[in-house]
Amino acid sequence: MNRYEEEELQRNLEAGKNPEGDELDVKAYQTVFNALKHEPEFTLSSSFADKVVRLAMEKQNSKSTFREYFWFGLGIFVMMIAAGVAIFMTEFKLDMGFLNGVSSFKGLIIFGVFFIGLLHWVDKKLIRPTETH
């Protein structure tokens, strides 16, 4: 059989037509075409889709955690740069002298700290529990 006849035979079989030609050639081609339609032995497990979905979710979560850490780190870095620039531009010098100024209001400061603590305690013990009911 020449190439043209072979191609013609294959085309007819592809189209589902009754092929003409040497009987043995036709039979051999039909065998090949039928065999190639067979499913391969390899099949995926029944839980395959669930496994892939779980992996995709894990990958997505780890990606968003990484993104959050990245923005947090970048925020701290930018804040430090901004602080550095501010210190440089204002020629700020650290001076603890302000503590001398407030030392005469000791009682007021202690009361302030105690009062803020009390507010937190009231908020935690009395206000928040009633809101959740």
Place this chain on the structure above:
Amino acid sequence: MMDDRALVSNILEGNMQAFRLLIKQHERLVAHMIGRVVKNKEESEELCQDVFLKVYEKLSEFSFKSKLSTWIATIAYRHAINQIRKNKMLLSDIPEEDSFTAYFVEEENPESVLIESDLDGFVLKLADQLPPQYKIVLTLFHLDGMSYPEIGEVTGMPEGTVKNYLFRARNLLKEKVKHHLGKEEVL
């Protein structure tokens, strides 16, 4: 049944049930392509997983210029070819010479003799001896019912090459089967 556009937009909105549906719809296609070139079951399943994870990752880039199945098959094809390269399997072409056809047809190994009673199995074992890209083209055409242009899109081969690969692969297999059938008739 959800159409491709609705399915993709649901997945992009974070609907994992839609992604599960996409996998169910295309797992057969991906398994055919990978299973034909990677013979280890665990390795094949892992590779299929990687294909679908890549599909999930790249889905926002899918522009509906082709069918979703063709796009997924393209990703599977690239994974299969990369795996072949990793396993150092030969991506060679079938030599044009008649001597190769003669060698392929005449050559007998114990394994093929063993299964000659089952003709379909015999043909599939022979198809396994073809270069990987031939096996994939045969699978896409005969098992997944893809057209020549679709196979060309998946593999990146010109349509003429796809036709030629199919012709030569089927011709080689036919010659071997004919040789076998001829022997049977003599007996």
